[in-house]
Amino acid sequence: MKAAGRPGGAGARQERKGDCMAEEKTVLIVEDEKNIVDILRFNLERKGYRTLEAYDGEEGLRKARSEKPDLILLDIMLPKMIGFDVCAALRKDGDNVPILLLTAREEEEDKVRGLEIGADDYITKPFSMREVIARVEANIRRTAMSVPAGAAAADSAMPVAGDLAINTDSHQVFRAGKAIDLTQREYELLTFLASHPNKVYSRVDLMEQVWNYGYVGDDVRTVDVTVRRLREKIETDPANPVFILTRRGAGYYFSVT
Ligand code: CA
Numbered sequence: 140m141k142a143a144g145r146p147g148g149a150g151a152r153q154e155r156k157g158d159c160m161a162e163e164k165t166v167l168i169v170e171d172e173k174n175i176v177d178i179l180r181f182n183l184e185r186k187g188y189r190t191l192e193a194y195d196g197e198e199g200l201r202k203a204r205s206e207k208p209d210l211i212l213l214d215i216m217l218p219k220m221i222g223f224d225v226c227a228a229l230r231k232d233g234d235n236v237p238i239l240l241l242t243a244r245e246e247e248e249d250k251v252r253g254l255e256i257g258a259d260d261y262i263t264k265p266f267s268m269r270e271v272i273a274r275v276e277a278n279i280r281r282t283a284m285s286v287p288a289g290a291a292a293a294d295s296a297m298p299v300a301g302d303l304a305i306n307t308d309s310h311q312v313f314r315a316g317k318a319i320d321l322t323q324r325e326y327e328l329l330t331f332l333a334s335h336p337n338k339v340y341s342r343v344d345l346m347e348q349v350w351n352y353g354y355v356g357d358d359v360r361t362v363d364v365t366v367r368r369l370r371e372k373i374e375t376d377p378a379n380p381v382f383i384l385t386r387r388g389a390g391y392y393f394s395v396t
Pocket residue numbers: 170171172214215216217
């Protein structure tokens with residue numbers, strides 16, 4: 140695992156547009172308020188990202204499927220199809236593109252619901268552009284990769300515990316040789332914990348190490364929801380996990396006996 144970087148640091152400047160060494164990343168903005176789209180596009184392009192826009196949920200889903208963006212900024216309240224449904228449809232496709240939901244202030248239920256249906260994170264409106272850029276950079280980091288054929292990836296996966304194996308080249312996780320679909324964030328949480336077996340990390344630690352956020356606040360709930368979803372995918376009985384365990388009052392750890 141790479142050590143936690145500083146959000147919005149030198150890495151961003153190296154990806155300046157026109158640098159033929161850096162691969163240009165595409166962000167799809169799905170938002171029906173034109174002034175918000177405009178300010179997001181302006182700031183993302185200034186940081187060297189290519190942007191695509193969609194002004195309703197159906198158009199957003201269509202463009203996500205046809206254009207394969209590297210990250211999606213997805214408003215929840217959208218015409219034709221709400222953001223939750225767009226997110227759920229993409230996850231059902233098996234698409235693990237990072238999705239950041241744009242939520243209205245104080246809608247705590249929205250945040251939890253969004254994470255449960257597979258969003259990676261949320262950004263609360265009104266947001267600062269600095270926050271948006273930091274979260275885009277934290278979530279887009281290592282998503283562009285070519286995925287080798289399933290069998291080869293399973294063969295070269297490294298066992299971490301029991302029948303759980305991780306292929307860090309293809310970013311795939313296997314149980315008993317069968318690939319498990321994880322979002323980028325779930326994958327990073329699992330590999331972080333698995334690479335420090337039996338070490339307990341608090342939610343604040345994980346927010347900093349895995350989410351790469353220099354601030355936390357109420358966001359620690361994101362960690363709980365992501366752990367729960369990860370358990371649902373990798374554990375035989377998510378209510379009695381054997382891989383990712385809770386140390387009450389302290390945090391989470393990856394159990395290796
Ligand atoms: Ca809206």
